[in-house]
Amino acid sequence: MAVLxxxxxxxxxxxxxxxxxxxxxxxxxxxxxxxxxxxxxxxEKADTSSACDTFGKNIATALAAIEVLKKYAxxxxxxxxxxxxxxxxxxxxYYAFEKVSKHIMDTAYEINAHMRRIAEHRAEIIKLQxxxxxLSPWLNLDVPLTMKDTADTKVFIGYFPELxxxxxxxxxxxxxxxxxxxxxxEMIGCFQNNTCVFILCKKADAMQVEQVIRSCGFSxxxxxxxxTPSEKTRRLSGQIETLNxxxxxxxxxxKGKADVRSELEFAVDYYTMRREKYEVLGRLCQSAHxxxxxxxxxxxVAPVIEAELNAKFEVYVEISDLTDADDPPVLLKNNAxxxxxxxxxxxxxxxxxxxxDPSAVMAFFYYVLFGLMFxxxxxxxxxxxxxxxxxxxxxxxxxxxxxSLMMFFxxxxxxxxxxxxxxxxFGNLLETVSGTFFGKVVTTPTLWFxxxxxxxxxxxxxxxxxxxxxxxxxxxxxxxxxxxxxxLDVLYDVVFWLVIISSLIILLLGTKLFTDMSQMNIVMPAWxxxxxxxxxxxSAIGIILTSGRESKxxxxxxxxxxxxxxxxxxxLGDILSYSRLLALGLAGGVIATVINQMxxxxxxGVLGAVFFVIVFLxxxxxxxxxxxxxxxxxxxxxxxxxxxxxFYEGGGRxxxxxxxxxxxYHFKEENKNG
Amino acid sequence: xxxxxxVFAVLGAIISAAFAGLGSAKGVGMCGEAGAGxxxxxxxxxxxxxxxxxxxxTQGIYGLLVAFITLSQIGxxxxxxxxxxxxxxxxxxxxxxxxxxxxxxxVKQGQASLASIALVSKRPDQAGxxxxxxxxxxxxxxxxxxxxxxxxxGVTGLNI
Numbered sequence: 001m002a003v004l005x006x007x008x009x010x011x012x013x014x015x016x017x018x019x020x021x022x023x024x025x026x027x028x029x030x031x032x033x034x035x036x037x038x039x040x041x042x043x044e045k046a047d048t049s050s051a052c053d054t055f056g057k058n059i060a061t062a063l064a065a066i067e068v069l070k071k072y073a074x075x076x077x078x079x080x081x082x083x084x085x086x087x088x089x090x091x092x093x094y095y096a097f098e099k100v101s102k103h104i105m106d107t108a109y110e111i112n113a114h115m116r117r118i119a120e121h122r123a124e125i126i127k128l129q130x131x132x133x134x135l136s137p138w139l140n141l142d143v144p145l146t147m148k149d150t151a152d153t154k155v156f157i158g159y160f161p162e163l164x165x166x167x168x169x170x171x172x173x174x175x176x177x178x179x180x181x182x183x184x185x186e187m188i189g190c191f192q193n194n195t196c197v198f199i200l201c202k203k204a205d206a207m208q209v210e211q212v213i214r215s216c217g218f219s220x221x222x223x224x225x226x227x228t229p230s231e232k233t234r235r236l237s238g239q240i241e242t243l244n245x246x247x248x249x250x251x252x253x254x255k256g257k258a259d260v261r262s263e264l265e266f267a268v269d270y271y272t273m274r275r276e277k278y279e280v281l282g283r284l285c286q287s288a289h290x291x292x293x294x295x296x297x298x299x300x301v302a303p304v305i306e307a308e309l310n311a312k313f314e315v316y317v318e319i320s321d322l323t324d325a326d327d328p329p330v331l332l333k334n335n336a337x338x339x340x341x342x343x344x345x346x347x348x349x350x351x352x353x354x355x356x357d358p359s360a361v362m363a364f365f366y367y368v369l370f371g372l373m374f375x376x377x378x379x380x381x382x383x384x385x386x387x388x389x390x391x392x393x394x395x396x397x398x399x400x401x402x403x404s405l406m407m408f409f410x411x412x413x414x415x416x417x418x419x420x421x422x423x424x425x426f427g428n429l430l431e432t433v434s435g436t437f438f439g440k441v442v443t444t445p446t447l448w449f450x451x452x453x454x455x456x457x458x459x460x461x462x463x464x465x466x467x468x469x470x471x472x473x474x475x476x477x478x479x480x481x482x483x484x485x486x487x488l489d490v491l492y493d494v495v496f497w498l499v500i501i502s503s504l505i506i507l508l509l510g511t512k513l514f515t516d517m518s519q520m521n522i523v524m525p526a527w528x529x530x531x532x533x534x535x536x537x538x539s540a541i542g543i544i545l546t547s548g549r550e551s552k553x554x555x556x557x558x559x560x561x562x563x564x565x566x567x568x569x570x571x572l573g574d575i576l577s578y579s580r581l582l583a584l585g586l587a588g589g590v591i592a593t594v595i596n597q598m599x600x601x602x603x604x605g606v607l608g609a610v611f612f613v614i615v616f617l618x619x620x621x622x623x624x625x626x627x628x629x630x631x632x633x634x635x636x637x638x639x640x641x642x643x644x645x646x647f648y649e650g651g652g653r654x655x656x657x658x659x660x661x662x663x664x665y666h667f668k669e670e671n672k673n674g
Numbered sequence: 675x676x677x678x679x680x681v682f683a684v685l686g687a688i689i690s691a692a693f694a695g696l697g698s699a700k701g702v703g704m705c706g707e708a709g710a711g712x713x714x715x716x717x718x719x720x721x722x723x724x725x726x727x728x729x730x731x732t733q734g735i736y737g738l739l740v741a742f743i744t745l746s747q748i749g750x751x752x753x754x755x756x757x758x759x760x761x762x763x764x765x766x767x768x769x770x771x772x773x774x775x776x777x778x779x780x781v782k783q784g785q786a787s788l789a790s791i792a793l794v795s796k797r798p799d800q801a802g803x804x805x806x807x808x809x810x811x812x813x814x815x816x817x818x819x820x821x822x823x824x825x826x827x828g829v830t831g832l833n834i
Contacts, residue, residue, distance in 0.1 A: 347802020583816045590739050637809045
């Protein structure tokens with residue numbers, strides 16, 4: 001349960017050792033580089049942006065080539081592969097890669113060039129197919145579309161905007177002009193609602209005929225070729241075939257390069273690591289022969305790093321403690337019980353300098369509250385089994401996923417325990433199955449009581465757990481204040497509130513209202529009531545006097561104090577919020593009961609059993625999904641709003657060490673002996 | 675009219691299931707539209723957006739729950755249906771909180787989830803905070819569920 005103590009690291013070393021020192025730090029992944037030293041007359045920052053850009057381009061090229069390979073030479077990958085983690089390569093592979101990097105990048109460029117050619121050809125093919133489609137109504141024409149005339153005749157090739165037969169066309173033309181000269185017309189084809197025609201007339205009549213046909217809606221075709229349409233179509237098809245052949249050749253070439261895939265992935269990781277190194281390089285202050293590097297590192301690894309640097313290089317290393325002016329990053333370290341909830345804490349916000357790490361306390365309440373809301377032994381056992389098997393079988397999972405699985409593993413244990421306490425095993429499965437199929441009703445073992453039978457009792461207990469949770473929050477606040485040496489604030493902000501809330505609760509327990517609601521008769525001895533009343537009054541006055549202590553004006557201070565006292569109603573709301581423990585537990589249990597009831601509707605016998613199994617699988621899977629989502633969300637809400645609201649704000653910056661962020665491979669140290 | 679009490683009680687159960695379901699359908703539906711838009715820009719957001727879409731769906735389940743409890747208490751789902759008019763009216767009243775609050779809170783929770791989906795598409799790493807915003811609205815549905823269940827169970831125990 002701790003925020004690791006950070007220390008400041010300052011290194012001054014010779015420039016010629018620059019790359020080696022950075023590589024060492026990157027491999028250790030323990031230092032967060034910070035930009036503390038300013039540029040001045042002696043020290044300057046180098047501009048490495050062009051190198052970083054080159055590496056960035058190489059990464060993008062390699063990634064694009066990998067995508068192309070994935071498309072044309074795919075590798076079968078199953079869903080479980082992501083659980084296998086990244087394959088491991090050694091340090092030596094990294095150094096050896098430098099020699100082959102140019103060759104690999106050339107291959108990547110080749111693959112991308114093939115891909116570009118394929119895309120261009122495909123676009124060209126679409127265009128050609130469009131042209132062929134436009135020519136299709138004209139295929140019956142055995143002269144070129146551009147033919148305008150012969151020695152003595154004029155030719156009109158075009159289309160009319162309606163569907164016509166030959167007779168209808170000639171009739172239309174004579175109607176348009178009674179003195180129509182002789183024309184010869186032929187139908188060629190039709191497209192959409194147009195008819196394609198070929199009209200021939202004497203050159204002398206050309207003008208008149210042209211006027212007539214234009215008045216009937218004649219237009220020239222949109223396409224034109226110097227070949228006949230069928231010849232043109234044949235040529236276009238030939239072009240398409242050539243393009244298709246070239247596409248296939250390119251695809252074969254790409255497939256032939258498929259064995260380069262792992263090298264390309266290595267290239268991505270190689271250039272990523274180099275780019276990160278150069279980015280840090282650009283932040284170093286360098287003089288003519290030396291450079292300076294500053295950063296944060298956890299106190300517990302400081303001696304190791306210092307020793308290693310001194311052993312390998314000629315260097316000046318200084319490890320110093322933090323001053324108040326520093327803004328250190330936050331790195332949490334917790335035991336195996338509390339570490340899984342660090343992810344949830346991170347999604348809210350990491351602790352700032354003045355705050356403690358609430359992970360351990362939060363973990364305990366998280367598992368308990370989750371279990372209370374989900375409360376079914378059957379579902380709990382499924383969670384434990386699934387998480388346990390995945391954790392045992394896949395040793396190489398990423399740490400974030402591993403933490404989540406551990407969290408659900410513990411939540412599963414808690415769910416199972418509360419399930420047995422409240423008598424829920426897939427709802428009332430045992431009763432339903434034994435009653436329907438075996439005639440004798442076996443009850444689910446209930447170690448405590450069943451909330452569905454005594455809801456008020458469960459409500460009281462839920463609110464009691466809420467009170468414990470809230471008071472724990474207040475105690476943590478006191479711890480934080482003591483650490484800051486603000487002892488009087490402990491009295492004003494924590495002790496008064498603990499006293500007033502506890503005394504009000506104890507007073508409430510003795511009232512008739514409570515006795516009627518809870519059917520529990522608690523007899524309050526008179527001295528307890530008097531003591532609580534006095535305690536409540538004293539703490540109320542204390543709150544009124546001190547809640548507004550920032551104000552110098554006495555009147556304002558008292559007013560703010562009264563407003564602070566109004567915060568008691570806030571506590572009422574917070575405590576009532578925990579009634580969701582009852583509500584969600586009941587909801588899950590009743591839905592499970594209903595599912596079992598529906599499953600048993602077909603009665604006993606083989607058919608009924610089959611039906612029951614089907615309904616069981618579908619219904620309980622749905623119930624599991626809905627309820628686990630609800631339990632997760634509401635547990636988070638209770639932690640974030642009610643618990644953290646008492647003492648914790650978050651807002652710390654996460655420790656971002658200079659390390660390797662690889663996508664495909666995991667680089668391990670060679671074990672050097674001696 | 676005979677069995678008027680039964681009529682009122684069934685009416686109450688149906689109101690609880692229907693209105694809460696209506697609200698959930700609307701809430702989940704509007705989030706589905708936004709989710710489709712978010713995933714069209716960035717398919718890797720699918721898991722996070724799906725969870726946000728599912729959040730307003732719980733009110734429909736709660737409404738169904740109260741309806742089941744009511745129907746089984748009055749004897750329609752197994753048992754002997756026979757209740758007085760006064761009791762029937764009380765069952766009707768007991769189911770109203772879940773129906774009305776479930777309806778409105780589901781719609782509002784859908785709107786909050788909608789905004790959270792926008793948050794997640796802009797900043798995918800803040801999914802944890804994004805889930806909390808619609809979850810705050812669910813408090814009221816849970817309180818209504820609680821009261822409806824307690825009231826229905828309480829009315830059953832009455833001897834009128």
